[in-house]
Amino acid sequence: MSNNPFPLSRAELLQAYRTMRTIRDFEERLHVEFAKGDIPGFVHLYAGEEACAAGIMTHLTDVDRIASTHRGHGHCIAKGVDVAEMMAEIYGKSSGACRGKGGSMHIADLAKGMMGANGILGAGAPLICGAALAAKFRGDGGVGVTFFGDGASNQGTVLESMNLAAVWNLPVIFVVENNGYAESTSVDYATAVDSYVDRASGFGVPGVTVDGTDFFAVHEAAGEIIRRAREGGGPALLECKMIRFFGHFEGDAQTYKAKGENERNRETRDCLKLFAARVTDAGVLAAADLALVDREVAALIDDAVAAAKGAPLPLPAELLTDVYASY
Amino acid sequence: MARKISVKQAINEALDLEMRRDPSVILLGEDIVGGAGAPGEIDAWGGVLGVTKGLDAKHPGRLLDTPLSESAYIGAAIGAAACGMRPVAELMFLDFMGVCFDQILNQAAKFKYMFGGKARTPVVIRAMVGAGFRAAAQHSQMLTPIFTHVPGLKVVCPSNAYDAKGLLIQSIRDDDPVIFCEHKNLYGHEADVPAESYAIPLGEANVVREGRDVTIVSYGLTVHRALEAAARLAREGIEAEVIDLRTLSPIDWDTVIESVEATGRLVVVDEANPRCSIACDVAAYVAQHAFGALKAAPQMVTAPHTPVPFSPVLEDIYVPSADAIAAAAGRICARARAA
Ligand SMILES: Cc1ncc(C[n+]2csc(CCOP(=O)(O)OP(=O)(O)O)c2C)c(N)n1
Numbered sequence: 001m002s003n004n005p006f007p008l009s010r011a012e013l014l015q016a017y018r019t020m021r022t023i024r025d026f027e028e029r030l031h032v033e034f035a036k037g038d039i040p041g042f043v044h045l046y047a048g049e050e051a052c053a054a055g056i057m058t059h060l061t062d063v064d065r066i067a068s069t070h071r072g073h074g075h076c077i078a079k080g081v082d083v084a085e086m087m088a089e090i091y092g093k094s095s096g097a098c099r100g101k102g103g104s105m106h107i108a109d110l111a112k113g114m115m116g117a118n119g120i121l122g123a124g125a126p127l128i129c130g131a132a133l134a135a136k137f138r139g140d141g142g143v144g145v146t147f148f149g150d151g152a153s154n155q156g157t158v159l160e161s162m163n164l165a166a167v168w169n170l171p172v173i174f175v176v177e178n179n180g181y182a183e184s185t186s187v188d189y190a191t192a193v194d195s196y197v198d199r200a201s202g203f204g205v206p207g208v209t210v211d212g213t214d215f216f217a218v219h220e221a222a223g224e225i226i227r228r229a230r231e232g233g234g235p236a237l238l239e240c241k242m243i244r245f246f247g248h249f250e251g252d253a254q255t256y257k258a259k260g261e262n263e264r265n266r267e268t269r270d271c272l273k274l275f276a277a278r279v280t281d282a283g284v285l286a287a288a289d290l291a292l293v294d295r296e297v298a299a300l301i302d303d304a305v306a307a308a309k310g311a312p313l314p315l316p317a318e319l320l321t322d323v324y325a326s327y
Numbered sequence: 328m329a330r331k332i333s334v335k336q337a338i339n340e341a342l343d344l345e346m347r348r349d350p351s352v353i354l355l356g357e358d359i360v361g362g363a364g365a366p367g368e369i370d371a372w373g374g375v376l377g378v379t380k381g382l383d384a385k386h387p388g389r390l391l392d393t394p395l396s397e398s399a400y401i402g403a404a405i406g407a408a409a410c411g412m413r414p415v416a417e418l419m420f421l422d423f424m425g426v427c428f429d430q431i432l433n434q435a436a437k438f439k440y441m442f443g444g445k446a447r448t449p450v451v452i453r454a455m456v457g458a459g460f461r462a463a464a465q466h467s468q469m470l471t472p473i474f475t476h477v478p479g480l481k482v483v484c485p486s487n488a489y490d491a492k493g494l495l496i497q498s499i500r501d502d503d504p505v506i507f508c509e510h511k512n513l514y515g516h517e518a519d520v521p522a523e524s525y526a527i528p529l530g531e532a533n534v535v536r537e538g539r540d541v542t543i544v545s546y547g548l549t550v551h552r553a554l555e556a557a558a559r560l561a562r563e564g565i566e567a568e569v570i571d572l573r574t575l576s577p578i579d580w581d582t583v584i585e586s587v588e589a590t591g592r593l594v595v596v597d598e599a600n601p602r603c604s605i606a607c608d609v610a611a612y613v614a615q616h617a618f619g620a621l622k623a624a625p626q627m628v629t630a631p632h633t634p635v636p637f638s639p640v641l642e643d644i645y646v647p648s649a650d651a652i653a654a655a656a657g658r659i660c661a662r663a664r665a666a
Binding site for chain 2: 040041042092093094098100101102103105106118119120121122151152154155156157181182183184185186187188189190191253254255256257258259261313314316318319320323
């Protein structure tokens with residue numbers, strides 16, 4: 001198509017949509033399966049925040065590393081972790097991405113540059129400084145991206161890491177996924193400054209705030225700071241203002257939210273709907289193109305769930321494996 | 328007046344009673360009220376599992392939701408304690424102690440000693456411990472030995488609602504920093520609990536079952552598994568005495584030694600990893616102080632030396648089972664009989 005106003009090709013746009021749709025369907029499906037009681041443990045859903053993961057990860061390859069959060073499914077999918085392996089992991093099966101040892105909160109695939117979801121808030125920031133340091137030593141051009149919520153942004157580890165990354169001029173991108181809540185506590189209560197950009201600049205780290213429900217805004221801002229980091233320009237912060245459609249974890253009654261908040265957000269700030277409207281209005285992709293992706297993704301998720309349910313459980317002996325390196 | 332209430336309710340009641348009694352008691356922690364600054368309900372959560380729910384209305388202004396900054400707010404609780412308050416800080420999961428351990432290890436635990444006895448840090452740090460929630464390796468650990476190792480800290484781990492209430496009340500009144508460990512799989516466990524206030528001294532174990540053949544020592548969730556094992560052993564003609572330590576620091580050596588001197592056999596059950604555990608500690612102490620009374624080598628039944636796995640099938644075999652406890656006890660009783 002000749003008149004493409006976007007900085008991405010048709011194929012890239014379709015891929016971005018596929019990523020977001022895969023995350024959304026993965027999460028919506030987990031919501032349903034969790035309610036049936038089939039899924040063990042804590043599950044924190046990313047639905048509503050897809051544009052952030054997709055917008056950033058579009059710029060990354062396997063040489064780039066990310067450190068994720070307890071709400072990590074979206075980051076995993078956008079970074080290319082196998083969806084079926086993720087699903088099996090969440091079901092605690094031995095075919096899972098971490099052989100059933102980690103579950104939802106700890107999915108990792110180092111080969112894809114995914115250094116793990118993390119159950120400890122703020123723990124990803126120092127780790128990603130290390131990843132960026134390694135990239136610098138190796139000279140492989142890789143960058144490190146760490147994600148953390150508005151809540152976790154208040155952890156000392158995050159602030160110390162900003163300073164370290166600035167002092168060592170590391171190629172690190174600090175991404176604040178500001179969905180307004182840390183569990184039940186609002187960002188307005190827990191963070192005394194209005195802008196994470198101001199906070200980062202106190203460490204000598206430049207930053208930018210974008211509408212995290214707008215894939216294109218995230219994509220553009222991330223592209224710039226990632227390019228800068230790759231070229232030796234040092235760390236930067238990206239704040240994405242976004243929405244989480246579900247509770248903090250599955251089972252959360254969400255009484256701390258305003259009445260009708262989730263419904264309103266789904267109507268007006270759904271990043272997938274916004275993306276679809278933009279690309280179809282511009283005439284770059286047709287509704288049918290998106291519908292085809294929808295069908296393919298639906299089948300992918302169905303298969304992943306079926307495979308996960310049918311997969312074998314870990315054997316008792318696996319309790320004792322993987323504690324130490326074996327030679 | 329006693330009624331059946333859960334461990335969770337017992338803890339809530341202890342906090343309520345102590346706040347009523349002593350205006351210097353304050354509570355702080357993440358989401359312990361819940362909904363702060365959010366457009367919906369205040370007191371939406373009452374802590375991640377609802378333990379402090381309802382207390383905000385009863386004690387306005389004395390429950391402080393905190394930002395996610397454990398170093399800062401656990402440290403602030405310790406500092407406030409050193410200045411005359413009696414803060415009870417909720418660390419949510421004890422696993423998060425990594426974030427704020429300096430404040431606990433090098434500040435709270437050391438003030439009294441380093442300052443020549445001039446400081447007091449009457450802070451209680453409440454946190455969930457233990458496996459069983461399918462919460463994987465960073466939310467399921469039994470870290471009691473790490474704290475027990477540190478002089479200056481007191482470590483409490485109740486196994487039932489009655490003890491939880493009495494021990495927490497005592498912990499709040501105690502002038503030392505107390506790590507109060509709540510097993511997440513016991514929150515729903517119910518027992519007869521008096522409505523009025525009572526304190527259980529720290530450092531007094533509870534003999535929860537009497538028996539002459541073998542002493543089984545444990546604390547927290549595994550006390551219940553030990554009791555199950557004892558019931559099974561009784562059917563085989565072995566009478567096990569079961570001791571619930573209740574507090575790990577200080578620890579009630581007298582009750583343990585007295586029991587082992589009578590039974591001649593010891594099984595220690597600990598949900599913590601085996602190395603440098605409470606199990607090791609008790610076994611070593613008994614070996615040193617009651618060697619002459621022992622008819623068999625002390626047995627330790629613990630979690631394996633691995634992180635806590637996520638998959639339910641693995642997690643279920645991680646925590647010491649009644650089977651394993653009964654087998655260990657049966658083994659030394661049989662060996663002793665054969666000899
Ligand atoms: C060190 C630490 N403290 C507390 C928690 C418990 N916890 C898990 S998620 C969460 C809220 C996180 O909020 P935010 O960082 O804004 O991320 P969001 O959940 O909104 O994505 C809390 C308090 C934890 N996992 N680790």
